Amino acid sequence: MPPADIQAIERVKREYAYRIDDRAYDAVVDCFTEDARFDTPEGERFEGDAELREFAASIEDAFDETAHVLTNPVIDVEGDTATGRWYLTLHYAVDGETGTEQAEYRDEYRRVDGEWLIAHTAVVGGIEH
Structure with a gap:
């Protein structure tokens, strides 16, 4: 697996997290196929x-x-497709109250015109603290 592919996939997932937290919704869509x-x-x-x-x-x-914190990525690349798993810790505030949720992202990625994008994301589980 070329390290450049893994780095590009990690980058697009981190961009997704920052963009959704920044409420840049049009830019969020740009992370996906x-x-x-x-x-x-x-x-x-x-x-x-x-x-x-x-x-x-x-x-x-x-x-x-919100603050999406992504950790422990495991990414497998095969040609122009890849899969990935990440832990998600979501810190959030609602009406002055704060909380945390934990879940897992299970992703599929696809290289489109030389750029890695998210093709499918499933948020699995969820533990609220």
Whole structure:
């Protein structure tokens, strides 16, 4: 596995986290392929640019602030596709109260025109503290 591919995949996932926390929803969509899917732990699925932007914007309605902390990536590359697992710790604030949730991202990535993008994300589990 070329280290440059792994670094590019890690970069796009970190960009996703910063962009959603910065509420840069159009930029969030740029981290995904045009036909990407996002599955929530509650069983919701968002597909394609418009639905992904809608999902990202829903974060603004649900939380006053968020900080997505991603750790322990395990990435496997095979040609122009890859899979990845990450731990997610989500710090958030709602109405002056703060909290933390833990979950796991299970991702699929695809190289499109030389750029690694997220093709599918599933958020698995979720423990609230």
